[in-house]
Structure formats: C-alpha cells, structure tokens
Amino acid sequence: MNTVLTSTTRSSLVNAITGSGYSLSQPKYLSWGTGVSPALPTDVALGNPNGPSITGTVSTISTVTSGDTYFCTGTFTSSSILSVTEVGLFTSQSSPAVGSLSNQVNPTDTTITISGYSKFSTSFPFNVQVSSEVMTVLSGNGSNVFYVTRAANGSSKSTSIIPALTPVVAPSGNMFMKSTFSGMTLQSGDSMLFNIQIQFV
Amino acid sequence: MELKPFNIKVEAVVIRANGDREEFGTIGSTTLKDNSEHSIDINDKK
Numbered sequence: 001m002n003t004v005l006t007s008t009t010r011s012s013l014v015n016a017i018t019g020s021g022y023s024l025s026q027p028k029y030l031s032w033g034t035g036v037s038p039a040l041p042t043d044v045a046l047g048n049p050n051g052p053s054i055t056g057t058v059s060t061i062s063t064v065t066s067g068d069t070y071f072c073t074g075t076f077t078s079s080s081i082l083s084v085t086e087v088g089l090f091t092s093q094s095s096p097a098v099g100s101l102s103n104q105v106n107p108t109d110t111t112i113t114i115s116g117y118s119k120f121s122t123s124f125p126f127n128v129q130v131s132s133e134v135m136t137v138l139s140g141n142g143s144n145v146f147y148v149t150r151a152a153n154g155s156s157k158s159t160s161i162i163p164a165l166t167p168v169v170a171p172s173g174n175m176f177m178k179s180t181f182s183g184m185t186l187q188s189g190d191s192m193l194f195n196i197q198i199q200f201v
Numbered sequence: 202m203e204l205k206p207f208n209i210k211v212e213a214v215v216i217r218a219n220g221d222r223e224e225f226g227t228i229g230s231t232t233l234k235d236n237s238e239h240s241i242d243i244n245d246k247k
Binding site: 200 | 208211215228229
C-alpha cells in the first residue's frame with residue numbers, strides 16, 4: 001500500500017517552478033480499481049482499473065495557509081461485487097485499454113502475449129502497466145503479441161515471473177497521483193466516495 | 202536538509218445500497234519526504 005505523486009507529476013511541478021512550463025492538464029478524473037501491487041512513482045496506470053473514470057469536483061481549500069490544498073472528490077457506484085484496492089487521479093477521462101497476459105512473462109522476455117489486443121492503440125510506442133513494472137510497447141503482431149522494452153519510465157524489471165492473467169493496462173492521459181490501500185468490499189449497488197487532498201507545505 | 206513539499210490524504214466513504222453510510226476516514230496518505238504511507242485497518246471505522 002502506498003500513496004504517491006507520479007514521477008511525471010513531480011517533474012511537471014518542478015517545471016512550473018523553474019518557468020519551463022507546467023505540462024499537465026487538470027487532474028480531475030478519478031479512476032478506481034482492484035490491482036494488487038503497491039503504488040509506485042514510476043507507475044503510469046492503475047493495476048486493474050474498474051470501468052471508465054469519472055469527473056471529480058475540484059476546489060481549492062485551506063488546510064494550514066490560505067489556498068494551500070487541491071481537493072478533488074468523486075463517487076463511484078459498483079455494478080458487481082468488488083474489492084476496491086486503488087484509486088488514481090488522471091488528466092483525461094477516456095477509458096484505459098485493459099487486456100491481460102495470456103502467458104506468464106519471464107524476466108528476460110521482450111515479448112508479451114495478451115488477450116484484448118484490439119483494445120489497445122495501433123500507434124506505437126506506448127506504455128503499459130503490468131503489475132509493478134512499466135513496459136514500452138514498441139510494436140505488435142496485429143493479433144496477440146506485443147514487442148516491449150522492459151523496465152520503462154524508471155520502473156524496475158520484475159525479477160520473478162509475472163503470472164498469466166495479470167492485467168495489462170495502457171493509461172488514458174497522465175496519471176497524476178495513485179493510492180493503494182487495504183481492500184474494501186462493495187456489493188452491487190454500493191457506492192464509494194473518495195476525497196483526495198494534496199496539500200503543499 | 203530533507204524536503205517536504207506536499208502531503209496527500211485520501212479519505213473514503215462507502216454508501217451501501219440501502220443507504221447506510223460507512224466512513225473509513227483516511228485510507229492513504231504520504232509525503233514526498235520519506236515516501237511513507239499510513240494506511241489504517243479498514244475495519245477501524247469511525
């Protein structure tokens with residue numbers, strides 16, 4: 001379990017301070033999921049997003065000094081039984097592409113076989129989140145294989161086998177922040193409200 | 202000198218289909234300073 005601003009967010013905030021230009025859109029889109037890996041700054045997506053993102057309600061609040069905190073709130077409603085383990089803030093609302101590994105991935109592999117190939121972009125390269133590792137998809141075979149560069153975006157290559165059925169997720173927009181936590185079980189029809197505060201100190 | 206430029210706090214409330222409201226409080230928080238996280242047991246409801 002962890003809560004982080006992503007590395008992209010961090011560098012963009014520094015760019016804003018240095019005058020190089022803040023490059024991210026407003027992070028007002030929330031996504032929730034059931035991924036099992038703790039959040040890392042190098043992550044580009046949730047581990048296993050559940051459905052499309054929602055538009056949160058954004059405001060500026062005062063925690064210690066005037067206007068020092070970004071506040072985003074949003075509510076999801078579950079259409080099935082879920083154990084929610086993660087939430088993220090994104091700069092775009094479009095749905096992420098989600099497939100899964102058809103076969104296990106070994107540490108030396110540079111190809112991955114997936115189901116759901118057609119859900120992904122045909123414009124290469126792009127990054128995918130596979131467990132705690134980010135891979136850059138360089139090309140594909142048009143049906144079920146991606147050719148990848150391992151350990152992308154500063155992530156660490158998995159030193160153990162990544163098992164079959166692990167979700168493969170291509171993000172929509174930039175992930176600004178991610179939090180992972182103990183699973184919260186929801187039944188169909190239950191809702192979950194998130195309040196996310198980022199306070200500058 | 203360590204930097205501590207921001208704090209993140211994630212709070213959650215579950216609203217059951219029957220209208221019952223379960224406030225879990227802070228389920229995640231961190232600072233860049235030490236990249237720590239402070240989760241609470243979700244059964245430790247307010």
